Amino acid sequence: MALNAAANLAERVLPQYPTTTTSGTNPANDPQTLADPSGATMRALVWEGVNKVRVETVPKPRVVDEDDVVIAITGTTVCGSDLHLLHGALLEMRKGDILGHEFCGKVESLGPKAEKTLKKGQRVVISFQIACGECYYCQRKLSSQCLCTNKSAVEKKLYGHHTAGMFGYAGVTGGYAGGQAEYVRVPHASVNCLPIPDDVPDEKALYLSDVMPTSYHCVVDTGVKEGDIVGIWGAGPIGLFAAKWALMKGASRIIFIDTKERLIIAKKKIPQAELLDFQVHTDVPARIEELTKGRGVEAGDAPGLDVALECAAGEYAKSLVHKAQMALGLETDTPELLNECIKSCKSLEGRVGVTGIYAGLTNGFAVGPAMERGIRLIFNGQAPVHKYWHELLELLQRGEIDPVELIVSHRVDLEDTPKVYELMEKRQGGIIKIFVQTKFSADPAPATPPLRPLH
Numbered sequence: 001m002a003l004n005a006a007a008n009l010a011e012r013v014l015p016q017y018p019t020t021t022t023s024g025t026n027p028a029n030d031p032q033t034l035a036d037p038s039g040a041t042m043r044a045l046v047w048e049g050v051n052k053v054r055v056e057t058v059p060k061p062r063v064v065d066e067d068d069v070v071i072a073i074t075g076t077t078v079c080g081s082d083l084h085l086l087h088g089a090l091l092e093m094r095k096g097d098i099l100g101h102e103f104c105g106k107v108e109s110l111g112p113k114a115e116k117t118l119k120k121g122q123r124v125v126i127s128f129q130i131a132c133g134e135c136y137y138c139q140r141k142l143s144s145q146c147l148c149t150n151k152s153a154v155e156k157k158l159y160g161h162h163t164a165g166m167f168g169y170a171g172v173t174g175g176y177a178g179g180q181a182e183y184v185r186v187p188h189a190s191v192n193c194l195p196i197p198d199d200v201p202d203e204k205a206l207y208l209s210d211v212m213p214t215s216y217h218c219v220v221d222t223g224v225k226e227g228d229i230v231g232i233w234g235a236g237p238i239g240l241f242a243a244k245w246a247l248m249k250g251a252s253r254i255i256f257i258d259t260k261e262r263l264i265i266a267k268k269k270i271p272q273a274e275l276l277d278f279q280v281h282t283d284v285p286a287r288i289e290e291l292t293k294g295r296g297v298e299a300g301d302a303p304g305l306d307v308a309l310e311c312a313a314g315e316y317a318k319s320l321v322h323k324a325q326m327a328l329g330l331e332t333d334t335p336e337l338l339n340e341c342i343k344s345c346k347s348l349e350g351r352v353g354v355t356g357i358y359a360g361l362t363n364g365f366a367v368g369p370a371m372e373r374g375i376r377l378i379f380n381g382q383a384p385v386h387k388y389w390h391e392l393l394e395l396l397q398r399g400e401i402d403p404v405e406l407i408v409s410h411r412v413d414l415e416d417t418p419k420v421y422e423l424m425e426k427r428q429g430g431i432i433k434i435f436v437q438t439k440f441s442a443d444p445a446p447a448t449p450p451l452r453p454l455h
Ligand SMILES: NC(=O)c1ccc[n+]([C@@H]2O[C@H](COP(=O)([O-])OP(=O)(O)OC[C@H]3O[C@@H](n4cnc5c(N)ncnc54)[C@H](O)[C@@H]3O)[C@@H](O)[C@H]2O)c1
Pocket: 079, 080, 081, 082, 083, 084, 210, 211, 214, 233, 234, 235, 236, 237, 238, 239, 257, 258, 259, 262, 278, 311, 312, 313, 314, 316, 318, 337, 355, 356, 357, 380, 381, 382, 383, 432
């Protein structure tokens, strides 16, 4: 948290990076510019400080820029990334930030430019990143790296270049209010809203905002191909979907690495997967070696993974050494999972894809093993949603993939969202991915979980 405070301070003194949007956090902090002039309010989940979130009444946002829309949210959810935000693990968190970067809804009001492509009442899903649609990266559909929507001076300094602005994802990605709320303002709406066809319910379309494109990008970008043995660290929604995509690309085996609770669910969802409980097999690379023996030639075996996908996060330190270093602010992320991935891969042909979030700097990274054995390290980055979402929408429409069947475990009311954070944090309640409804949501679509209160 000391790092967070320092970053907030730096942001105030460094010159802000120019953007093509008016960014801003909770409209309560700048009502003149960002709040609905009628004084209307809404319910929204706000970050109150480390490990504290609650649903509060805050000002409703308004259209600010000409390509903005305000969306009445009909579906939102909580991501593994929101746990990093809950912990204050990302830089430039501020009390009062509205969280949530995955949501769909109906267009409620529009700026004059947005009116040319969208209309009132239209159902849309929104990408978690805010793309301008025109810069170098946006032209190539690499929307997560848009050059024009993130004003954070700290991110520019720390990362060398900017990522795009993101909804509900701390000041370091522009300080935009998120969508675990009844309303959200979407900048560059003609680019960042994907119309939802009538035959796709919100319960499926919602996951085009992040989980589906992110996991797909992880698999495509890391180059999973026919016959690959794929290890997946983290059997959450991203890991489960990554397994599904890897099998569609022809992977021969999937090995999930996680703890018992998640592995039991993973086995039900992907029955052919093999399971590695890292609390039982504490030397993960050694266990992977055992599991992948027997494909070498007589003169020498060649165990190891073809592909390791890191779908957990740099926040999850395992040893005391790294827990202490993180607590003292000597590193923001542990290298332990990356090191396991590196050590578990085949030499020269092995590839590591990193989709789990890493915020800053790490100590004790296995640079020697990676170099000497020629492991391909592919940091997948924040996933470029716009590159994939049309293709994935078609898969949804054709029924070739079903997020409800694979990941959606619960439907809850927005008022219950703090409880979801609590249960996800404790890994209790069998939560994989939730569908959060608001007062604007339709009744549950057929074959989707019913609303239930959380205890
Ligand atoms: N790059 C992107 O664009 C992007 C987008 C969305 C999510 N993410 C990130 O992807 C990661 C996964 O997201 P999710 O929603 O599935 O999260 P999640 O929290 O539901 O799942 C993470 C899983 O990792 C497991 N885990 C913890 N420590 C581990 C270890 N040492 N070894 C193996 N597994 C371990 C946890 O038990 C959990 O099941 C998160 O870090 C999230 O922030 C990245």
